Amino acid sequence: MGQNKKPTQIRLLEGNLGKRPMPKDEPEPEIIYEQPPEDIDPDAIEFWHEMAPRLVRNSIISEVDWWSFGNLCTLRARIRQCRMEIIKLNLLGGMYYTNTTYNEEGEVAAVNHKKHPVAMLEQDYYQQYRMYAKEFGMTPVGRASVGKLKGEEQDDDVM
Numbered sequence: 001m002g003q004n005k006k007p008t009q010i011r012l013l014e015g016n017l018g019k020r021p022m023p024k025d026e027p028e029p030e031i032i033y034e035q036p037p038e039d040i041d042p043d044a045i046e047f048w049h050e051m052a053p054r055l056v057r058n059s060i061i062s063e064v065d066w067w068s069f070g071n072l073c074t075l076r077a078r079i080r081q082c083r084m085e086i087i088k089l090n091l092l093g094g095m096y097y098t099n100t101t102y103n104e105e106g107e108v109a110a111v112n113h114k115k116h117p118v119a120m121l122e123q124d125y126y127q128q129y130r131m132y133a134k135e136f137g138m139t140p141v142g143r144a145s146v147g148k149l150k151g152e153e154q155d156d157d158v159m
Contacts, residue, residue: 007060029062037070043077044070070130075129082122095119 008026033056036048052069055061061069086092096113103109127156 008107011141014047016140031056031059031062034063034066036073040070040074041077047073047076072132073130075125075132079122079129082125085093085118086116086122089116089118091116091119 008022011018015137023104033052036052042098048070050071052061055069080130095116096119097116099112099114100108101110101112
């Protein structure tokens with residue numbers, strides 16, 4: 001499994017350092033700015049207003065990306081909320097907590113070290129955040145690997 005393809009627009013902004021030919025069959029949805037949906041978290045809206053203008057200005061995000069971008073913003077807000085809870089709980093030194101079990105005589109029977117639930121939740125949000133960046137055709141990275149849209153120039157022989 002190799003590296004993900006870099007979006008063409010990003011390659012153009014960087015000056016096509018690899019000097020490889022640029023794809024000619026990549027979909028090009030319209031580049032427009034959308035306001036954030038009303039039903040997302042205030043932290044997500046803050047991230048939206050911070051990042052969306054940059055993405056639009058550099059033609060990296062388009063009209064088909066906003067739903068996915070909204071999910072990315074929401075996930076980032078949740079990651080931030082988890083991080084704030086980790087700071088509040090003073091877990092920065094260690095994300096694990098100890099669960100001690102005692103027997104009938106009051107002696108320690110077992111000591112289990114478990115990852116704190118907030119740390120596990122934060123990790124899950126990071127994984128989801130990364131998955132959204134790889135969505136098929138819904139993000140710039142996904143479009144770079146799609147090539148022609150399904151249904152374009154297909155052979156009649158194909159079943």
